[in-house]
Amino acid sequence: MSDNGTPLKGKTAVILGVASDTSIAWAIAQELAKRGANILLGYQFRYHSRIKDLAPTLPNLIGFHRCDIMKDEELDKFFGEVKTPIDIVVHAIAFAPQTAFAGRLVETSQDDFSLALSVSAHSLAKFMNKAKDHMPNGGSVMALTYLGGVRVSQNYKLMGVAKAALEAYVRELAADLGPDGIRVNAISPGPINTLAASGIPDFELMLDYNKAVAPMRKNVTQHDVATTAAFLSSDDSKMITGQTIYVDGGYSIIGVPSLG
């Protein structure tokens, strides 16, 4: 391994979910680019003013195009721009309307459920249904999830349900796409201050609590997630598929935290 980590030269990565320079997807794009991967970004047009300045700072950028996962015409246009085989797909997108965090979970509307699950979980299958045709050499796919998909995390509510579905999709898609040489995994980071996180009530308290309880006694950074993404992108992980990899300083192993 070089000083820069396992090289990814010659691989092409499609990365969904850059909204700002605090996005986990942005740290992953920077890390994969640093290791030599070619990068194609798909982003939501509402963030265009930021992306147009950020994207060109990436070495090996091959393009950045609108790709709202709910807009089929944008998805078709996006894949029309894909000119080389894809080796790596990073799915770092999630959304639930504010109303989903406001009331009790039992009050969740059908519309909020449909939107949150479509954007945050089904989008992985929807995107891969097109991406697989551009992956003749197989490859590695990773989705960003959170502990709220397997345990109750106060205030996460409908997003917990969406992450559970996303993790199930990761396993099912790993089985579906494995024969095509495509691996599918999830990365489950501890809490990180980003635009999406700012929509979760009491997020600052979550950060403090995680830092106090996690065995490593630190919060996770975007870069910590990005180096794990680089590992999953590389052939070093070539027999790992269908897994959820926790990058949380060990928080998820704790039952009863230190009481002293």
Ligand SMILES: NC(=O)c1ccc[n+]([C@@H]2O[C@H](COP(=O)([O-])OP(=O)(O)OC[C@H]3O[C@@H](n4cnc5c(N)ncnc54)[C@H](O)[C@@H]3O)[C@@H](O)[C@H]2O)c1
């Ligand atoms: N920040 C955390 O604490 C944390 C922890 C664990 C997992 N995650 C997950 O990491 C991923 C990235 O989130 P982030 O924290 O970097 O926040 P972020 O706000 O930077 O990224 C969220 C992204 O989702 C995209 N998105 C939302 N709706 C979309 C749609 N219809 N089409 C295409 N893109 C859409 C946004 O454009 C944005 O780029 C999410 O899946 C999130 O749930 C975040």
